[in-house]
């Protein structure tokens with residue numbers, strides 16, 4: 001990094017536009033005049049007059065969702081002419097210009113081009129950025145090593161390379177663990193019956209009971225009620241791989257109404273007469289559209305002004321905490337079956353890349369203390385979210401100007417919120433603090449690192465992220481002391497080479513209280529840009 005005047009530039013970052021004599025209209029400390037600079041990575045404002053706004057403003061352009069012009073040539077009134085920047089992280093920024101100096105057009109065009117590079121056939125900043133860190137974060141996750149840590153390749157589970165070229169399923173990882181008794185031909189025929197070829201594969205195996213968590217997408221039952229003998233046999237093999245139990249729970253994350261509605265599109269759910277020894281449970285978690293709308297309502301409540309009279313009713317009306325509770329409760333049910341009943345669970349939803357990832361990753365966090373270490377958490381995100389094809393590009397819209405795209409949804413942020421709830425209930429169980437979670441969410445948006453770019457392992461391989469971009473984990477592991485939890489009690493022996501079977505189980509499993517009485521609004525994230533929420537406001541204390 002090098003300093004140009006007042007702005008800290010990253011390696012590969014350069015100033016692309018400057019507008020002097022701009023006024024930033026802070027909703028809290030009022031207007032302040034200064035210099036607005038736009039680089040290929042950030043929007044930077046520095047006040048030039050001694051105003052109440054002490055600090056400079058630095059906003060990565062990846063966090064911008066939409067930019068609008070405010071006021072026209074004829075608009076009168078102080079500061080009525082300028083631009084408004086709407087952000088994905090719960091804040092909006094208002095700038096005013098003097099009509100006469102026409103700098104608005106320049107800065108507006110520049111901002112559009114640099115904030116939405118994909119829409120302007122420009123590269124994402126991560127491909128311009130270079131910085132060397134002591135460790136290459138791209139080596140944190142290695143699928144075979146992680147499977148070996150869980151004890152796979154054992155007599156009941158084998159590693160298959162059938163998807164090595166992503167030919168069976170282009171949104172799955174190349175490396176899978178499947179029941180030893182399932183040969184590659186069976187896997188191929190099961191892929192024909194599961195939405196987008198996302199067949200049931202191993203997510204986690206219990207170190208002592210061998211009960212498993214497997215994950216997949218919905219079966220292609222359709223309105224005619226199609227069956228697949230191969231799929232049914234395959235599910236039986238997953239069940240048989242667990243000698244401790246004679247049944248398997250199929251946890252369908254959806255409300256049953258949506259599972260039924262999906263039949264109209266060829267999807268649906270496993271009928272119990274076709275899957276004799278399986279018990280189907282619906283977990284009632286709503287779809288990406290409901291979650292997008294829920295967070296939008298929460299944002300309205302938290303920024304810019306907090307309406308004290310509507311605070312509690314507004315949180316209730318957003319349903320955000322209800323959804324968080326629902327996801328936590330679903331993960332608790334999975335943990336209970338696997339840990340206490342030594343019974344295997346298969347988790348799916350419609351596509352198996354949003355709610356399924358939330359549930360498997362949360363259940364694994366509760367069950368396996370390794371994932372609660374700083375590195376283990378990185379492995380968990382790489383495995384359950386990135387390698388299994390959660391569509392980060394589509395859900396966040398990296399570099400894309402289509403802010404109202406119906407496929408955008410805060411599914412990953414919602415999961416990070418659930419992790420924060422666990423940290424609140426078990427303050428000594430995590431090696432890292434909420435500061436790590438907020439840093440991860442910041443760089444989910446920022447486009448500085450290659451970690452969250454694209455939608456699948458296959459695309460990341462094709463776009464050479466590991467050689468052409470920097471991993472977020474390089475940055476985080478270079479400053480890990482900032483994220484370590486002083487209260488952490490986890491035996492430091494949770495290193496990858498300590499087989500989980502050596503953990504003494506009872507105190508290792510977290511079972512949170514998934515109740516609205518306990519669940520809290522994560523103000524450090526949602527009210528981060530609203531200083532009025534940072535004070536010891538009685539409202540702040542109560543929710």
Ligand SMILES: CCCC(=O)OC[C@@H](COP(=O)(O)O[C@@H]1[C@H](O)[C@H](OP(=O)(O)O)[C@@H](O)[C@H](O)[C@H]1O)OC(=O)CCC
Nearest residue numbers: 258261262264265287288349350351352353354355356
């Ligand atoms: C009548 C026509 C039938 C029809 O359109 O089914 C489509 C469903 C959409 O299915 P849903 O499950 O409600 O919604 C889907 C899930 O959220 C899925 O995530 P996940 O990985 O968590 O599954 C997303 O990837 C899909 O983009 C989204 O469409 O729509 C509904 O079920 C809404 C009805 C209440």
